[in-house]
Amino acid sequence: MSHRKTLTRWVLAGLAVTAAAVPAQAQQPPAAAPIKLGIVSFLTGPAASPFGIPGRNGAEIVIEALNTGKAPAPFNTVGFGGTKIEAKYVDETGSAANVVTEFRNLVQRDQVDAVVGYISSGSCLAVTPVAEELKVLTVFYDCGTPRIFEEKPRNYVFRVSPHATMDNVAAARYLLAKKKGVTSYSGINQNYAWGQDSWRDFVGAMKVLAPNVTSDKVLFPKLFAGEYGAEVSTLLTSKSQALHTSFFDGDLEGFVYQEQARGLDKRMTIIMTTGEAAIWRLRDKLADGTIIGGRGANGPLARDTEINRWFQKIYTDRYNLPPTYPAYQMAQSLFGLKLAYEKAAKAGAKPTADEIATAFKGIEFDGPAGHVKMAIGDGHQGITETAYGTYRFNKQKKEPEIVDIVRFPAECVNPPAGIDADKWIAEGMKGAKCN
Amino acid sequence: MKRHCGGGAANRGLTPAVPPSNSSGFAVLTASAILTDGLVYAAYLFIVAIGLTLIFGVMKILNVAHGSFYAFGAYGAATAVGIYTNGDWPAAAGFLFMILMGMAVGLVLGIILERGILRLVYGKDEVIIVLVTYAVFLILEDVIVLIWGPQSYAAYQPMVSAGNTEIGELVLSNYDIVLVAIAALLAGLAYWALKFTRYGRLLTTVIFDRETAAAFGVNVTLVYTATFIIGAMLGALGGAVMAPKIAVTLGIGVEVIVLAFAVVAIGGMGSIEGALVGALIVGICRAAAVHLVPQIELFVIYGVMALVLVVRPYGLFVRAQPRKI
Numbered sequence: 211m212s213h214r215k216t217l218t219r220w221v222l223a224g225l226a227v228t229a230a231a232v233p234a235q236a237q238q239p240p241a242a243a244p245i246k247l248g249i250v251s252f253l254t255g256p257a258a259s260p261f262g263i264p265g266r267n268g269a270e271i272v273i274e275a276l277n278t279g280k281a282p283a284p285f286n287t288v289g290f291g292g293t294k295i296e297a298k299y300v301d302e303t304g305s306a307a308n309v310v311t312e313f314r315n316l317v318q319r320d321q322v323d324a325v326v327g328y329i330s331s332g333s334c335l336a337v338t339p340v341a342e343e344l345k346v347l348t349v350f351y352d353c354g355t356p357r358i359f360e361e362k363p364r365n366y367v368f369r370v371s372p373h374a375t376m377d378n379v380a381a382a383r384y385l386l387a388k389k390k391g392v393t394s395y396s397g398i399n400q401n402y403a404w405g406q407d408s409w410r411d412f413v414g415a416m417k418v419l420a421p422n423v424t425s426d427k428v429l430f431p432k433l434f435a436g437e438y439g440a441e442v443s444t445l446l447t448s449k450s451q452a453l454h455t456s457f458f459d460g461d462l463e464g465f466v467y468q469e470q471a472r473g474l475d476k477r478m479t480i481i482m483t484t485g486e487a488a489i490w491r492l493r494d495k496l497a498d499g500t501i502i503g504g505r506g507a508n509g510p511l512a513r514d515t516e517i518n519r520w521f522q523k524i525y526t527d528r529y530n531l532p533p534t535y536p537a538y539q540m541a542q543s544l545f546g547l548k549l550a551y552e553k554a555a556k557a558g559a560k561p562t563a564d565e566i567a568t569a570f571k572g573i574e575f576d577g578p579a580g581h582v583k584m585a586i587g588d589g590h591q592g593i594t595e596t597a598y599g600t601y602r603f604n605k606q607k608k609e610p611e612i613v614d615i616v617r618f619p620a621e622c623v624n625p626p627a628g629i630d631a632d633k634w635i636a637e638g639m640k641g642a643k644c645n
Numbered sequence: 646m647k648r649h650c651g652g653g654a655a656n657r658g659l660t661p662a663v664p665p666s667n668s669s670g671f672a673v674l675t676a677s678a679i680l681t682d683g684l685v686y687a688a689y690l691f692i693v694a695i696g697l698t699l700i701f702g703v704m705k706i707l708n709v710a711h712g713s714f715y716a717f718g719a720y721g722a723a724t725a726v727g728i729y730t731n732g733d734w735p736a737a738a739g740f741l742f743m744i745l746m747g748m749a750v751g752l753v754l755g756i757i758l759e760r761g762i763l764r765l766v767y768g769k770d771e772v773i774i775v776l777v778t779y780a781v782f783l784i785l786e787d788v789i790v791l792i793w794g795p796q797s798y799a800a801y802q803p804m805v806s807a808g809n810t811e812i813g814e815l816v817l818s819n820y821d822i823v824l825v826a827i828a829a830l831l832a833g834l835a836y837w838a839l840k841f842t843r844y845g846r847l848l849t850t851v852i853f854d855r856e857t858a859a860a861f862g863v864n865v866t867l868v869y870t871a872t873f874i875i876g877a878m879l880g881a882l883g884g885a886v887m888a889p890k891i892a893v894t895l896g897i898g899v900e901v902i903v904l905a906f907a908v909v910a911i912g913g914m915g916s917i918e919g920a921l922v923g924a925l926i927v928g929i930c931r932a933a934a935v936h937l938v939p940q941i942e943l944f945v946i947y948g949v950m951a952l953v954l955v956v957r958p959y960g961l962f963v964r965a966q967p968r969k970i
Contacts, residue, residue: 401943429939430939431942434896447675460797462892
């Protein structure tokens with residue numbers, strides 16, 4: 211053969227081989243698009259430091275762990291169902307209109323697959339109808355108002371964390387168990403939905419459990435008032451042996467400093483329903499004997515399980531502070547969403563919001579804060595057990611401690627399915643299963 | 646009267662006293678509590694409002710950014726408390742350092758704002774000036790986050806080391822007593838300065854009638870600058886003295902500015918004695934409400950303000966001005 215013909219043959223052969231190889235490569239599936247989550251929390255403003263930032267950090271550390279597939283079973287698949295998660299963090303600060311606008315931006319402009327967030331009950335109440343309208347899977351991680359699922363049935367909105375009724379019913383039970391001689395109690399709560407609802411549930415529970423114990427001073431200072439001299443004086447003139455407060459953050463810290471300076475905690479035991487979030491900052495400034503709640507079995511109130519130890523370790527290693535309850539709530543919410551997603555996903559195809567919602571209803575799982583059952587609110591609202599304890603500052607170790615912990619089963623302090631929380635309390639908490 | 650000093654919950658030697666069981670004893674206790682609480686609250690309001698009323702009286706500027714002076718003073722004081730507790734200074738020196746640091750922050754901020762921004766809007770419509778100060782307030786809220794971060798700061802050491810005093814069944818924090826003393830001192834100083842110093846008398850003439858004062862050769866621009874800076878320092882002083890009582894966190898400027906406006910509206914814009922009387926009225930009424938009818942505690946301040954304005958539309962100490970052409 212001539213030289214030219216041989217060359218042509220080699221070129222043609224090479225082209226043929228290349229042509230055969232290309233379709234083989236084209237058969238490999240393209241890398242899956244990541245799952246986009248919108249994470250909304252207070253990143254600035256007074257609620258950032260005790261709640262918003264721990265919640266955001268909880269999201270960051272859990273998403274990182276999920277994306278490397280290093281979380282403990284049954285959460286050890288990468289991301290959600292093998293697909294990595296990409297998070298966009300949005301600040302919850304601003305008016306309700308602002309919050310809703312940001313929500314719409316996440317869904318319509320940023321095309322997120324789901325939104326996990328919201329601390330303020332006001333934000334949750336504003337976002338709920340919009341989430342239903344846009345048919346976007348939304349998981350509220352911290353807001354406490356029971357109203358979300360009591361007003362009407364929801365399709366796309368879920369809340370893994372129990373609502374605030376649990377905190378105040380358990381507070382009443384713990385107080386009566388630990389301070390048997392109580393004849394009178396007072397309250398200081400912030401004058402808005404959270405403070406009003408907390409007091410209402412506490413008083414309601416006390417009336418059912420101990421009808422002879424009366425309430426004396428009922429104080430509702432303005433949210434973020436900061437200066438409580440007159441309130442402390444009023445409480446000093448009261449005969450109550452116990453004081454209920456759902457104060458948080460700057461208000462709680464300011465109140466603690468001001469009452470400490472005047473010895474109020476020597477006259478009455480203070481019950482702080484959200485106290486757990488503040489113990490690492492208040493440290494020896496918080497009086498021994500204060501009754502501390504953590505919106506569930508979170509932080510020092512959590513059971514010593516493998517997944518709790520794992521969560522505490524990864525969080526503390528990264529942020530140099532132990533995780534407090536907002537971080538736990540965020541972790542529980544993400545784990546619940548992950549399980550729902552994976553239950554709904556079939557053969558690698560991405561599930562729709564409707565399929566995830568159907569899978570989410572009624573699921574049960576174990577997270578760092580214990581066992582969750584999506585048992586009320588038509589399967590959209592989670593219940594867990596809770597715990598209350600007494601604060602002590604360990605002077606040898608120079609560390610805060612919560613001792614004398616009492617656990618209350620989920621069905622003891624949460625309303626059963628099908629009845630509103632305040633009605634359940636007013637009617638005597640029928641059906642409560644306490645041990 | 647028993648006095649207790651020292652910090653920490655553990656070593657407080659108080660015995661829990663029980664309030665009197667007879668009704669007249671209880672009434673006396675409540676009345677004295679209302680009086681002391683009212684004085685303490687009034688002291689806090691006066692220290693914050695005096696700067697605001699000065700600025701408005703002289704410059705006729707409603708300075709919404711006064712809340713920022715308060716916030717910056719508080720944050721500056723928190724930083725100072727951090728410095729002196731780490732350095733283990735004696736409590737009195739530390740307290741003085743804290744006050745001076747707060748006022749220094751106010752001084753710097755006042756100069757920057759007055760020379761940098763306000764100078765450009767003098768003479769413009771009042772609405773524009775209010776909008777400018779409001780915008781400055783919003784910007785400064787974020788500047789605080791840039792400098793100090795979003796977390797809250799605790800500066801409780803001065804309040805705790807001051808200890809407390811028991812008078813009968815009532816326990817008073819000594820720090821609150823110091824606050825009242827500072828407010829009284831400030832009131833006295835302001836009175837003396839306005840009546841007996843040259844600058845004070847210049848200020849009075851400018852408050853009374855700016856144009857006539859200018860016609861007489863008073864350097865009104867210099868008076869404006871000095872007044873704004875003094876007002877800023879006083880606002881920051883308010884934040885500095887309050888820092889040990891509260892948690893220094895974002896948003897503290899917002900709350901205080903609304904209260905300060907109410908006090909200044911009651912007393913009359915530009916009147917120091919008005920700020921004093923306004924603060925006392927608001928303080929005592931609020932304390933009475935908290936003790937007796939807590940449900941109206943929020944309303945009572947503004948209710949009193951509305952009542953005063955119905956009778957005296959320019960405030961208690963300011964007469965209606967004849968309109969000038």
